Structure formats: C-alpha cells, structure tokens
Amino acid sequence: MSDNVRLLVQLQDLDLMIREISDPERAKELKTLGFEMTGLERLKTARINLAQSIETRWLVIYERLAKKHGRAVVPVEDKTCLGCFQGLPGSFYSEISAHQPVKVCENCGRILYMLSR
Amino acid sequence: MQIRLPDFFEIERFIPELKATNRDAALREMVETLEIGQQVRDREILLEMLRQREQLGSTGIGRGVAVPHGRSLAISQLMVVVARSTPGIDFEAMDSKPVHLIFLTAAPPQERANLYLPLLGKIVELVKSARVRKKLLSARDFAAFAAIMIEVDDDE
Numbered sequence: 001m002s003d004n005v006r007l008l009v010q011l012q013d014l015d016l017m018i019r020e021i022s023d024p025e026r027a028k029e030l031k032t033l034g035f036e037m038t039g040l041e042r043l044k045t046a047r048i049n050l051a052q053s054i055e056t057r058w059l060v061i062y063e064r065l066a067k068k069h070g071r072a073v074v075p076v077e078d079k080t081c082l083g084c085f086q087g088l089p090g091s092f093y094s095e096i097s098a099h100q101p102v103k104v105c106e107n108c109g110r111i112l113y114m115l116s117r
Numbered sequence: 118m119q120i121r122l123p124d125f126f127e128i129e130r131f132i133p134e135l136k137a138t139n140r141d142a143a144l145r146e147m148v149e150t151l152e153i154g155q156q157v158r159d160r161e162i163l164l165e166m167l168r169q170r171e172q173l174g175s176t177g178i179g180r181g182v183a184v185p186h187g188r189s190l191a192i193s194q195l196m197v198v199v200a201r202s203t204p205g206i207d208f209e210a211m212d213s214k215p216v217h218l219i220f221l222t223a224a225p226p227q228e229r230a231n232l233y234l235p236l237l238g239k240i241v242e243l244v245k246s247a248r249v250r251k252k253l254l255s256a257r258d259f260a261a262f263a264a265i266m267i268e269v270d271d272d273e
Contacts, residue, residue, distance in 0.1 A: 006162060013166040013189045016226055020188075021173065029234060033241045035184075036174030036211060043173050071226060073190060075158065113158070113190060 004102050007054045008062050009113055012073050014047045065110055073111045084108035120239050122266045125197045128259040132200035143206050147198040147221045162191035177210025182244045186222040195224045195232055217254055
C-alpha cells in the first residue's frame with residue numbers, strides 16, 4: 001500500500017480524535033468515564049506535523065473530500081467502496097501500480113484504503 | 118442494546134503477563150496479538166492512533182487500570198485486547214500508580230451497532246470494584262478471567 005494512503009489514514013484517525021473531543025457532549029461522556037483529555041493542543045500540533053509529511057496534491061484532495069464527506073479515506077471490502085457502497089470495476093486491482101499508488105473511487109471520488117497484504 | 122462483556126474477550130487477545138515494561142512497548146505487544154486480516158488492516162496505524170490518544174491524556178484511569186482506546190480505519194470491528202503486568206507499567210496514570218490491568222479497546226470510525234462508548238463504560242464500571250480487580254489479576258488463565266466477567270455480568 002502507498003505510504004501516502006497510510007499517512008492519510010493516520011491523518012483521518014487524528015482528525016476523528018480531534019473532532020470527537022471537540023464535541024462537548026462526547027468529551028463530557030469520556031470525562032465522566034474517567035479519561036483525561038488535556039492534550040488537545042498537542043494533537044493539533046501532531047496533525048500539522050503529519051500533514052507536512054504528505055504529498056501536497058494528496059493532502060489537498062484529502063482536505064476537499066473531508067470537507068465534503070466527513071471521511072475522505074474509506075475502506076474497500078468485497079470489491080466495494082464503503083463510502084458510497086458502489087462496486088469497483090473488475091480491473092481495479094490490476095490497475096494499481098507504482099505510477100498510480102493511490103486509488104480513488106470512480107463513483108464518489110473518495111480515497112480508497114485496501115487491506116495491506 | 119445490552120452489552121455482554123464476555124462477548125468481547127477472546128483467548129487470542131489475552132496476555133496473562135506482559136513482557137513489556139513501558140507504555141509504548143505494552144501497546145505494541147497488545148496490538149501484535151491482532152491478526153492481520155479482514156478485521157485488522159494495519160497494526161502500525163492502529164498503534165500510532167493509540168500513541169496519539171495517550172498524547173491527548175493518559176488512559177490510565179487509576180487503581181492500577183488503563184483503558185487505551187480509540188477509533189481507527191485500520192480496524193473494521195470493535196475489539197478488546199486485555200493484558201496484565203505483575204510489576205506494573207507506568208502509564209502516567211492520574212493517581213501516578215503503576216498499571217497492572219490493561220484493556221485496549223479499538224473501534225472503526227463508524228460502527229453500526231454503536232457499542233464503542235457503552236463498552237468503554239462497561240469496562241470502567243467492571244474495574245471499579247477492588248474485589249473484581251483482585252480476582253481479574255489473580256485469575257490463573259483466560260477461562261478463569263472470562264468466568265469472572267460472566268459472573269459480574271450475571272450479577273447485574
């Protein structure tokens with residue numbers, strides 16, 4: 001799997017964490033359970049650093065998709081994009097190459113994340 | 118939806134005694150119990166998410182217990198890994214005490230049944246009792262460990 005995809009998945013995980021604790025209701029729930037959450041600024045700094053390590057064109061695509069769909073990167077299961085639940089063409093896997101290491105769903109445009117094997 | 122704690126524990130994801138002596142190594146050792154396949158897509162990404170979560174604030178909730186947790190696209194199903202450490206691990210817990218019992222809980226970003234938070238709550242509730250903690254720490258094997266959870270579940 002492309003390094004860019006792995007970094008984008010990490011970025012999305014971070015964004016999700018930041019979003020969750022920025023939601024007052026969710027933060028309250030987690031605090032009630034006894035979890036400390038005082039390092040939001042540290043997370044935001046980690047996000048900036050991580051974003052800097054991602055190829056600009058993919059970062060731009062990620063930010064645009066995240067704004068539009070919430071989740072920019074989605075998994076592929078059973079040859080189906082789990083963002084729009086449309087089947088992927090049969091040629092999909094054979095088209096992955098060093099020249100085109102990041103694939104996007106032809107239907108919804110989301111970045112596709114496949115099982116790393 | 119009623120959560121049954123024993124449903125989330127598996128012998129393959131039970132480490133009776135951690136080799137790790139620090140937090141990072143403990144998280145790694147626990148994540149390594151997860152088989153790469155349909156349910157876990159990438160262990161390193163999962164580990165990174167858990168490390169970042171610790172940056173946000175320790176998941177050491179005191180009384181010798183830590184519940185590292187988070188959501189990641191690297192996993193497709195809600196999963197728990199449980200581990201014990203007799204000497205204890207510094208998790209920078211809120212009471213500054215070493216952690217002897219760790220419940221790593223990871224979930225995908227979107228999970229239809231929405232069990233992630235209720236499960237965290239159930240784990241936190243489980244370990245509030247000193248009697249239960251003592252029993253979980255002294256359970257001789259996974260079967261004994263699971264039996265304690267069944268017993269607690271049935272008592273509720």
